[in-house]
Amino acid sequence: MTNYERFREKLKKRIQEFLGPEVVVEYSDVRKNNGNHYEGLYMMGIKDRMLPILNVRNYYQYYLEQNRNMEDVMERVKNEIAYPECTDNDLVGLVLPFEEARENIHYGLINYEANRQRLGGLVHRRFLDLAVVLYYTVYRDGQPFATVLIPNALAKLWHMDSRSLFELAEENAKKEKVMVISVPQLLEITLTDAFENAGEEPEEIRKKVDAAIQRFEKEMESSRHLPQRMFLLTNSTHCYGAACILYPGVLYSLARREKEDLYLLPASINGMLILPAGDKTDEEFLKERTAEMARVEQREKDWLSGKLYRYIAERDVVVEVV
Numbered sequence: 001m002t003n004y005e006r007f008r009e010k011l012k013k014r015i016q017e018f019l020g021p022e023v024v025v026e027y028s029d030v031r032k033n034n035g036n037h038y039e040g041l042y043m044m045g046i047k048d049r050m051l052p053i054l055n056v057r058n059y060y061q062y063y064l065e066q067n068r069n070m071e072d073v074m075e076r077v078k079n080e081i082a083y084p085e086c087t088d089n090d091l092v093g094l095v096l097p098f099e100e101a102r103e104n105i106h107y108g109l110i111n112y113e114a115n116r117q118r119l120g121g122l123v124h125r126r127f128l129d130l131a132v133v134l135y136y137t138v139y140r141d142g143q144p145f146a147t148v149l150i151p152n153a154l155a156k157l158w159h160m161d162s163r164s165l166f167e168l169a170e171e172n173a174k175k176e177k178v179m180v181i182s183v184p185q186l187l188e189i190t191l192t193d194a195f196e197n198a199g200e201e202p203e204e205i206r207k208k209v210d211a212a213i214q215r216f217e218k219e220m221e222s223s224r225h226l227p228q229r230m231f232l233l234t235n236s237t238h239c240y241g242a243a244c245i246l247y248p249g250v251l252y253s254l255a256r257r258e259k260e261d262l263y264l265l266p267a268s269i270n271g272m273l274i275l276p277a278g279d280k281t282d283e284e285f286l287k288e289r290t291a292e293m294a295r296v297e298q299r300e301k302d303w304l305s306g307k308l309y310r311y312i313a314e315r316d317v318v319v320e321v322v
Helices: 003-019 056-067 070-082 098-104 113-119 152-157 162-175 183-197 202-222 241-246 250-258 283-297
Strands: 024-032 037-044 051-055 090-092 105-111 124-127 130-140 143-149 178-182 231-235 262-268 271-276 309-312 317-320
Touching (some): 003 070, 105 162, 231 241, 241 262, 262 283
Antiparallel strands (some): 037 051, 309 317
């Protein structure tokens, strides 16, 4: 166990002792729409209170500074629980009553082995080398603000079992908007954002983006391994969007449109690359590229898998390519 892991367990225990046994104190991943991600510690069971989601890594840094002890940390925790509106922590209006949260519960996909330990505390199911988890979306001013993975403790507080929550997520998935973005479109969006952030002029940005897209399209035309059509499948919030492959009818509709089975390459937990499995598509090349991407990105927080998958339309099933 690392020093950080010992700290996080000690912090949870001390907060539990402070709040009492009637309050559930649990860890969960928090992903904000601005791309930030952190391990959050939040409290469930205190009614009519606005509570902060505590950023555990920030508290650990505070603990390490100036040789502070746990008493110093707990003083800060108590102050931020008492006056949450004065802190920099994210606020959630206590855990939502189930009836308010039910329409915002969705699927997510994460790697199973890389998250084996934490999965013990989360509502989940196994899917190939992945785990299907559930999350709910927190809204602020009517807009999606953050997503929080659903732990077993929250399901218990809601008086809901895993099966019922997954059935609900499936119903919500039928109403969720999915996005199928061509790779040239994706390049345009990504490069435009990057150049704008770098302070480039609009005319110069347009020239650079157009040139990059033209180079990509020429490479695709001359490629002996890949079809000319490639897409990114994600959801409207681009958060846990790879799970769109689980949405009822989504892959089947894409396969019918392309008149082919589909290869699925995990881009990240937020999106899945889709390629038609035509005669020009080199399966071995795709396996090598997927494994290569995994070696480079495995330590990234949004990494999903180093496996290549295939959707077989006739059976309406996703399988791992071996």
